[in-house]
């Protein structure tokens with residue numbers, strides 16, 4: 001475990017067992033160099049305590065990289081609550097978790113993640129102010145979609161065979177949920193032709209009706225000829241097999257963990273397919289949550305979401321110069337922001 005902590009360059013890990021509520025929780029703080037750590041609270045069953053800690057470490061690390069490239073004055077953290085096996089009182093559990101967050105004095109700010117709801121955040125807010133995604137803060141998905149939209153515009157600009165306009169470009173969107181649907185709306189308004197897929201027929205019908213989209217089956221969407229493939233549903237969609245089947249010039253979508261392994265970034269690079277790193281292009285939701293927490297204006301929120309496209313352009317330019325996979329360049333940029341001086345000292 002300590003090797004894992006060292007390898008991930010974690011700041012600290014906190015563990016809480018509250019007997020009264022049955023809470024078993026871990027808060028992992030990866031990095032606070034740029035500001036307090038922010039990241040969601042996951043509430044799912046874990047086979048073991050070690051699995052829960054491993055998940056918290058991996059997710060907290062990802063949040064640091066995401067916040068850094070989004071230019072936020074925040075670090076990365078994440079928490080997990082191990083879902084109890086027997087009966088439990090949800091309000092008691094999340095109240096106890098709120099007190100746990102409060103004990104850390106603001107070094108960790110919690111938010112929604114898999115298995116948690118807005119109502120849980122409201123319960124946490126009764127114990128601490130270091131929480132976002134409450135019923136008063138709103139839905140981050142439209143901001144995520146807007147960030148992906150700006151990212152797609154930058155991808156068009158950076159691609160040697162595309163023009164800078166969306167008009168007439170074909171975008172294949174996988175997953176028409178909160179983010180995917182809002183993205184389709186923006187792309188349709190920009191003049192793009194849409195190809196869509198989902199496992200939910202009603203969502204497909206809505207996109208056909210409202211945007212004149214063409215539907216394909218969930219199995220065929222990634223191999224459909226298009227200009228840009230936009231995964232907005234599942235993680236791990238870019239793997240050895242699917243990358244071989246892609247018939248697009250670029251991949252730019254909101255899904256988390258799109259690359260099954262870092263080596264898949266290399267495979268995309270070899271196929272000359274531009275890839276917008278997921279944790280950068282989908283940072284609009286995190287920006288929304290951070291701006292709501294610090295009560296920043298709508299204007300500032302929009303400027304920051306727009307800057308996702310600018311950072312992405314910088315990364316694509318570096319890719320041209322360095323001739324390296326784009327995911328590696330994004331990681332290097334984030335690491336320089338998180339550990340700059342330490343890295344310099346190590347190489348001195």
Ligand SMILES: NC(=O)c1ccc[n+]([C@@H]2O[C@H](COP(=O)([O-])OP(=O)(O)OC[C@H]3O[C@@H](n4cnc5c(N)ncnc54)[C@H](O)[C@@H]3O)[C@@H](O)[C@H]2O)c1
Nearest residue numbers: 140141144175176177178179198199218233254255256285
């Ligand atoms: N909501 C946000 O603000 C946000 C922020 C950052 C990243 N993300 C990521 O973006 C992705 C989408 O998030 P969301 O909030 O829209 O989720 P969502 O649950 O609202 O939507 C996901 C959609 O994908 C569809 N889907 C599931 N399996 C599919 C398949 N095999 N083929 C096609 N469609 C399939 C679902 O039916 C659903 O409509 C997720 O990976 C999420 O982690 C979301």
